[in-house]
Amino acid sequence: MAANYCASRFQSIRRNSRIVSIGKIPIGGRHPVRIQSMTTTDTLNVAGTVKQTIELAEAGCEIVRITAPNVRAAQALGEIAKEVRSAGFDIPLVADIHFLPQAAMEAAKHVEKVRVNPGNYADRKNFKIREYSDSQYEKELSRLHQSFSPLVLRCKELGRSMRIGTNHGSLSDRIMNRFGDSPRGMAESALEFIRIARSHNYHDLVLSMKASNPKVMIEAYRLVVSLMNEEDMDYPLHLGVTEAGDGEDARIKSAIGIGSLLLDGLGDTIRVSLTEDPVAEIPVARDLARRAESWWTYERKDLFEQIEKIDPFSFHRRESSNISLSPRGLSIGGKHPPAVFAHSSHSLPETAKIVSTLANVQVSSKDAPVEGLILTLRNSADLTHLAMLRSSLLGAVNCLIIDDQRDGSDDDSIPHHRPNLVPLLWHAQNATIDSASLARFLTLCEASGNQAVLSVDPKSLDEGISTILANTATPLIITLNPHNCENLVSGYRELVLYISTLGILSPIWIRNNENSNLFTEDDSFSARLLDSSILSGSLLCDGIGDILSVEHTDSLDRNRGLTYNILQGARARISKTEFIACPSCGRTLFDLQSTTHRVKQATGHLKGVTIAVMGCIVNGPGEMADADFGYVGSGPGKIDLYVGKNRVKSAISENDAVDQLVQLIQEEDKWIAP
Numbered sequence: 001m002a003a004n005y006c007a008s009r010f011q012s013i014r015r016n017s018r019i020v021s022i023g024k025i026p027i028g029g030r031h032p033v034r035i036q037s038m039t040t041t042d043t044l045n046v047a048g049t050v051k052q053t054i055e056l057a058e059a060g061c062e063i064v065r066i067t068a069p070n071v072r073a074a075q076a077l078g079e080i081a082k083e084v085r086s087a088g089f090d091i092p093l094v095a096d097i098h099f100l101p102q103a104a105m106e107a108a109k110h111v112e113k114v115r116v117n118p119g120n121y122a123d124r125k126n127f128k129i130r131e132y133s134d135s136q137y138e139k140e141l142s143r144l145h146q147s148f149s150p151l152v153l154r155c156k157e158l159g160r161s162m163r164i165g166t167n168h169g170s171l172s173d174r175i176m177n178r179f180g181d182s183p184r185g186m187a188e189s190a191l192e193f194i195r196i197a198r199s200h201n202y203h204d205l206v207l208s209m210k211a212s213n214p215k216v217m218i219e220a221y222r223l224v225v226s227l228m229n230e231e232d233m234d235y236p237l238h239l240g241v242t243e244a245g246d247g248e249d250a251r252i253k254s255a256i257g258i259g260s261l262l263l264d265g266l267g268d269t270i271r272v273s274l275t276e277d278p279v280a281e282i283p284v285a286r287d288l289a290r291r292a293e294s295w296w297t298y299e300r301k302d303l304f305e306q307i308e309k310i311d312p313f314s315f316h317r318r319e320s321s322n323i324s325l326s327p328r329g330l331s332i333g334g335k336h337p338p339a340v341f342a343h344s345s346h347s348l349p350e351t352a353k354i355v356s357t358l359a360n361v362q363v364s365s366k367d368a369p370v371e372g373l374i375l376t377l378r379n380s381a382d383l384t385h386l387a388m389l390r391s392s393l394l395g396a397v398n399c400l401i402i403d404d405q406r407d408g409s410d411d412d413s414i415p416h417h418r419p420n421l422v423p424l425l426w427h428a429q430n431a432t433i434d435s436a437s438l439a440r441f442l443t444l445c446e447a448s449g450n451q452a453v454l455s456v457d458p459k460s461l462d463e464g465i466s467t468i469l470a471n472t473a474t475p476l477i478i479t480l481n482p483h484n485c486e487n488l489v490s491g492y493r494e495l496v497l498y499i500s501t502l503g504i505l506s507p508i509w510i511r512n513n514e515n516s517n518l519f520t521e522d523d524s525f526s527a528r529l530l531d532s533s534i535l536s537g538s539l540l541c542d543g544i545g546d547i548l549s550v551e552h553t554d555s556l557d558r559n560r561g562l563t564y565n566i567l568q569g570a571r572a573r574i575s576k577t578e579f580i581a582c583p584s585c586g587r588t589l590f591d592l593q594s595t596t597h598r599v600k601q602a603t604g605h606l607k608g609v610t611i612a613v614m615g616c617i618v619n620g621p622g623e624m625a626d627a628d629f630g631y632v633g634s635g636p637g638k639i640d641l642y643v644g645k646n647r648v649k650s651a652i653s654e655n656d657a658v659d660q661l662v663q664l665i666q667e668e669d670k671w672i673a674p
């Protein structure tokens with residue numbers, strides 16, 4: 001399928017979307033990316049909801065959503081809006097509607113925008129009919145037209161905008177039966193509603209395609225834009241990864257999903273959904289938005305467009321050669337999960353520190369070890385320490401990656417491969433400066449028996465270098481030399497395209513270090529976390545990446561952990577329990593943050609198991625999508641437990657629920673001792 005969802009995958013060109021006003025806030029077109037969030041208070045608690053709305057506005061939130069689970073709550077929105085305005089805040093409010101058209105009709109009287117979920121606005125799940133004939137399908141659509149049109153007409157009359165907010169896992173029976181719980185199903189679900197709105201000449205629409213899995217989310221947004229393009233639709237996009245959970249993992253998932261799409265030029269308003277105080281969402285969202293605005297252009301700089309062999313709407317890992325390193329058996333590329341390299345901040349003469357730090361890290365992280373240790377070589381004198389290290393580290397790590405930063409005149413000595421020493425991957429920064437340097441470097445690696453790693457700048461390669469690369473018999477590991485790149489994701493895409501035209505299937509090493517910052521105004525750790533997640537996540541979700549390293553901190557263990565967390569966020573390599581947790585809202589009847597924490601403490605060691613903690617029975621079961629186990633609030637102090645989509649325990653006391661969840665995991669044979 002052609003990549004017709006964005007102007008270019010090699011330049012970050014903003015999509016030309018229609019401008020839709022949410023009250024006084026215009027979104028789309030060339031307006032800044034708007035930041036939004038949602039209250040977590042009970043909507044009937046007017047004072048509490050007003051207070052939280054004002055806190056959000058003061059933190060920089062530009063649009064606030066409030067749940068309206070019934071008509072009474074929808075009526076309360078009138079009072080909330082009045083009090084927020086009289087406190088001097090004109091921030092637009094959005095009603096969040098699931099299932100109840102009557103609540104939507106009431107809410108539209110009071111707030112600037114109404115969000116409907118096309119999976120449940122006029123449909124209930126009953127699965128009575130598995131296959132819809134064309135005429136049954138048409139009949140369903142005309143029923144939908146009748147149910148949805150009154151809201152469209154009311155919004156049109158009152159000047160309200162509307163979000164068609166599709167969620168993975170929460171699709172109608174009709175869509176599920178025809179398209180499945182897939183990006184295609186999500187896109188079609190929204191398009192059905194958009195077509196009805198357009199039939200009434202109503203266009204104040206915004207779309208979202210949220211999923212807890214960033215890969216699914218990225219594909220769904222790309223696909224809906226592509227399908228909209230085919231029907232001449234230009235509605236703006238609200239981006240978000242739903243049920244992302246809390247802490248670092250949630251920020252990583254959001255940055256992967258939202259950041260990848262922003263880099264594609266897509267997105268007009270964003271919500272970073274966290275199972276935390278909603279105010280905590282705002283700085284993360286603002287950081288992502290400012291990045292996008294710094295990347296975006298509105299016109300193509302380079303008219304030449306390159307054609308990739310990639311399906312941007314469905315995940316396929318890029319084909320790469322398998323490289324096996326003896327004697328410890330690490331395999332890189334091919335079908336192996338991306339390998340984890342971590343950078344040591346110690347210099348080579350600090351041999352004892354390198355050995356002891358690595359030993360401590362490996363002991364405490366058996367399921368997620370450092371597989372390759374990156375060491376910097378600054379002068380040839382340090383090679384004496386390398387010999388000692390290679391023998392001391394045998395059995396502690398699979399390989400050493402030597403970042404050779406010696407002067408060109410000094411780089412002609414490389415230690416030989418020895419079966420009784422840790423294998424070496426040799427990376428000379430300047431090896432691709434010209435064809436003579438490259439030929440010399442490859443000869444040295446071949447003669448010494450070490451694996452060659454090249455930094456390649458696809459923009460500055462001459463024919464001589466291309467010829468040598470195309471004719472190299474031994475497999476190479478390749479990473480990007482970011483020197484000439486404005487946009488590193490595009491740089492890696494160009495690199496992959498370039499080597500594929502030479503017939504090279506080298507494994508690709510995605511490096512996140514001081515040369516790979518996507519946004520240069522901020523050098524904080526949180527900024528680097530977003531940069532690494534966006535760069536690595538965009539590429540991993542495109543199927544690119546056989547080795548990953550995050551090299552931003554001085555701590556080996558932190559760099560290792562971040563690398564695994566990003567791989568898990570991109571669903572490229574699972575090394576721990578995967579948690580899905582909704583951010584909570586006015587429907588939540590228990591303390592979701594502390595509960596999520598307790599569930600994590602009890603089950604955080606279950607590698608490969610996905611556990612969802614959801615605030616309500618109305619949306620939770622549908623939206624926990626692909627979870628193995630679900631912990632879902634079903635009433636005050638009451639919890640239902642799920643195995644997959646099946647409810648297996650109902651209305652158990654909140655006090656016993658975590659223990660019963662553990663018991664359930666044991667019964668299902670998914671438990672291992674902590």
Ligand code: SF4
Pocket residue numbers: 582583584585586587588614615616617618619620623
């Ligand atoms: S699943 Fe969570 S965020 Fe979604 S409606 Fe229910 S309580 Fe609210």
